[in-house]
Amino acid sequence: MNIHEIEEKVRSGARINEEDALFLFESNDVHALGRMAEIVRRRWNGNKAYYVVNRHINYSNVCEDHCKFCAFSQKAHEPRAFTYDIDEMLRRAEEGASLGVVEFHIVGGLHPDLPYSYYVDLLRTLKTHFPDIHLKCFTAVEISHFARISGRSIEDVLKDLIEAGLGSLPGGGAEMFAQRVRDKICPNKMYVDEWISVHRTAHRLGLRSNATMLYGHIETPEEIVDHIAHLRPLQDETRGFLTFIPLRFQSRNTRLEGLMCTGLKDLRVHAVSRIYLDNIPHIKSYWTMLGVKTAQVMLRFGADDFDGTVLDEKIVHMAGSTSPKLMPASSIRRLIEEAGREPVERDTLFNPIERRNPLPASLA
Numbered sequence: 001m002n003i004h005e006i007e008e009k010v011r012s013g014a015r016i017n018e019e020d021a022l023f024l025f026e027s028n029d030v031h032a033l034g035r036m037a038e039i040v041r042r043r044w045n046g047n048k049a050y051y052v053v054n055r056h057i058n059y060s061n062v063c064e065d066h067c068k069f070c071a072f073s074q075k076a077h078e079p080r081a082f083t084y085d086i087d088e089m090l091r092r093a094e095e096g097a098s099l100g101v102v103e104f105h106i107v108g109g110l111h112p113d114l115p116y117s118y119y120v121d122l123l124r125t126l127k128t129h130f131p132d133i134h135l136k137c138f139t140a141v142e143i144s145h146f147a148r149i150s151g152r153s154i155e156d157v158l159k160d161l162i163e164a165g166l167g168s169l170p171g172g173g174a175e176m177f178a179q180r181v182r183d184k185i186c187p188n189k190m191y192v193d194e195w196i197s198v199h200r201t202a203h204r205l206g207l208r209s210n211a212t213m214l215y216g217h218i219e220t221p222e223e224i225v226d227h228i229a230h231l232r233p234l235q236d237e238t239r240g241f242l243t244f245i246p247l248r249f250q251s252r253n254t255r256l257e258g259l260m261c262t263g264l265k266d267l268r269v270h271a272v273s274r275i276y277l278d279n280i281p282h283i284k285s286y287w288t289m290l291g292v293k294t295a296q297v298m299l300r301f302g303a304d305d306f307d308g309t310v311l312d313e314k315i316v317h318m319a320g321s322t323s324p325k326l327m328p329a330s331s332i333r334r335l336i337e338e339a340g341r342e343p344v345e346r347d348t349l350f351n352p353i354e355r356r357n358p359l360p361a362s363l364a
């Protein structure tokens, strides 16, 4: 096998296999990676690059787990712990709504004491107050936690949440599917089969979801390929994933502090994911984790989505990210245009948005 044979496969629309993906991942011919990623990217998205005006809200960072890569989680007595009641969540949501956001991205820790009713009431309250704002909430790990504390099945939990206003799942908690890695960085977390099962069930109930991959720590190239190889068959089956989101690990304040991810790994991960995951419409360049400059470069290596304005990111910043906490839409558009792409504001489900009123100054 050589890189020209793989490129020929991609040009002809044939699928690359795991062996090809590993070959590409280990290749130094990053220009060829960029060319191949561009072919698949254009099939799905032409020259468009998307962004969303959204607000992140974390309801609590109190968590009964203690994943080694996580700087966000705290025990309830620790000074940086926070838990917002529904009134405070409403106040924070109101802040976002008044700025014209179209999506609330809501995730949190596995709180040992919050009752199941809190999560259902939270969504119902937000949906009642903001019927037009999409609720993209809860990782598969949180959904599984809700099932445990309520004694209900995953399917019944998802049905309760959908009935209360849930619009989609954000896709976190996947980390790295390889059990060798999970045993080392998040030994108590759900197994890959459970993560897949939550998403399969969500897709069957009509929800769209995303899929993440945390890279840049102790994983090998083989384990990266193994991760994306778990996603492609499920997508063939359900067509429920909207976006694949590579998350570059941030090590500050974690028990893995000191590990460092390189720029070339960012480039390889985004490009090879785009080429291999030929059935997932979008690849995200997540600027809060990559940093703004690297995120812009990824728009030329397979990514077509720049995420959003975000407004109040906590998880990555508690791990030492130096990226801004908020990105005005005009800055996002400029970064996209400078990358030679056409910026398109979208909603959560990638429908283009035409704004009748301009965004307020802080987000414009």
Ligand code: SF4
Pocket: 063, 064, 065, 066, 067, 070, 071, 072, 073, 108, 109, 110, 141, 186
């Ligand atoms: S990654 Fe999630 S489950 Fe793990 S410790 Fe952090 S908040 Fe808890």
